Amino acid sequence: MDGSLPDEATRDVGGNGFAVYVHVPFCASRCGYCDFNTYTATELGGGASRDEYAATVLRELDLAAKVIQPRRVDTVFVGGGTPTLLSARDLGTILEGVDRTWGLAADAEVTTEANPESVSPSYLRELRSAGFTRISLGMQSSAEHVLRVLDRKHTAGRAPQAAQEARDAGFEHVNLDLIYGTPGETAEDFERSLRTVIDAGVDHVSAYALIVEDGTRMAVRMRRGELPYPEDDVAADRYLAAEQALAAAGFQWYEVSNWARRDAECRHNLLYWTGADWWGLGPGAHSHVGGVRWWNVKHPSAYAQRLADGVSPGHGRELLTAEDRHVEDVMLRVRLRDGIALARVDAAAAARALADGLLEPEAYRAGRLVLTLQGRLLADAVIRDVIA
Known part of the structure; x- marks a missing residue:
């Protein structure tokens, strides 16, 4: 509380x-x-x-x-x-x-x-x-x-x-x-x-x-x-x-x-x-600090009342496991131009994506997964496949 x-x-x-x-x-x-x-x-x-x-x-x-x-x-x-x-x-x-x-x-x-x-x-x-x-x-x-x-x-x-x-x-x-x-x-x-x-x-x-x-x-x-x-x-x-x-x-x-x-x-x-920490202020706002994610009560009236009573406006929270954090990191970083290290994804799935023209060959040779334009169109499918 x-x-x-x-x-x-x-x-x-x-x-x-x-x-x-x-x-x-x-x-x-x-x-x-x-x-x-x-x-x-x-x-x-x-x-x-x-x-x-x-x-x-x-x-x-x-x-x-x-x-x-x-x-x-x-x-x-x-x-x-x-x-x-x-x-x-x-x-x-x-x-x-x-x-x-x-x-x-x-x-x-x-x-x-x-x-x-x-x-x-x-x-x-x-x-x-x-x-x-x-x-x-x-x-x-x-x-x-x-x-x-x-x-x-x-x-x-x-x-x-x-x-x-x-x-x-x-x-x-x-x-x-x-x-x-x-x-x-x-x-x-x-x-x-x-x-x-x-x-x-x-x-x-x-x-x-x-x-x-x-x-x-x-x-x-x-x-x-x-x-x-x-x-x-x-x-x-x-x-x-x-x-x-x-x-x-x-x-x-x-x-x-x-x-x-x-x-x-x-x-x-x-x-x-890229997995940083943040505090979300306001009704319904989500926060993440050190592998703990929580969210505030949604309605502005309930939010204001909780704070007036001197208690946290937090409604619920979850402790992220190492696997949770890995999956979320892959989901987010694959969407970035910098991509993600190949060592952090499924090697066979990444090789298939490369063969299908969904990954940049030069980045792949350098050990990184970076989407091509076609790969960006299919980003969600690539992410599902490469999560190790």
Whole structure:
């Protein structure tokens, strides 16, 4: 109840890097495809307030400080939800709390997600002054009819405009997110979206195939026959188009769904993908320290009440075995451009993948498993086969 961890989990906290994730669970409206732990004003009920949220997160930080003391905080990522529904001052207050509690590294990467319509030039300048260095904007598409299917509220032109405003405000890195394979999206629509992100002058692009999650409005519409289900072949074609356009514009893939210009990779996500420690603040946030993973209660009211009562908001946890950690490490590292040492995977399965053209021969000869473009299309299958 006090959030304490086993001694063996806290012996070298942050030895491989330490990150802080802050979950902001508020949204102005719910997108049709979204199954994240987010709440609109009508869904919140009593006991949860945006105005008091920063103070509530600081209470969890007070608890966390009694549990671990990492060497430093390398990265902070504020996600949601729509973090920028909070005031820039509140986001700055949370960041100050992280620095006061554990100490930000001098070169810490500090990211917030944002919906394009939720920020303005003055808001972005205030965020930058508060210490945020990176912003990730949810563009999804440059086609108005695709945005309508996704239940997005911004116009097609707002995302690139917000990206320019972020650059003008002094953000070191700006990302635009894309979703491909939405019902009704044409190849031409996606090509225009790619051209829009390239022309926006950003240094990072994330592109994800639409996944229809049970319980979402979009899933209901598809079951009713109002929308067709996404097609795997279409998703593959979109991915190939993304690789071609982004590579030609100077971006390089470094994770299956992420491309960046030189030195613009998201360091926070790389810490996740390479097995670092992190503390997740906020309702429903997940954490991992020294082979222990835990997650907070999901509803903001329950989260706030637990902290007001002076107890951990943790809802459950698991102690990862050596085998668990190996499997997760392979699952994540195979998706990276750096790949994984061949000694850590099944040799026969890796040889088959090489013969099928799914692995880079030069990397293979150097003792590493690195996916080819075709291998990236079949990454999940390769991972299943090579887990030793």
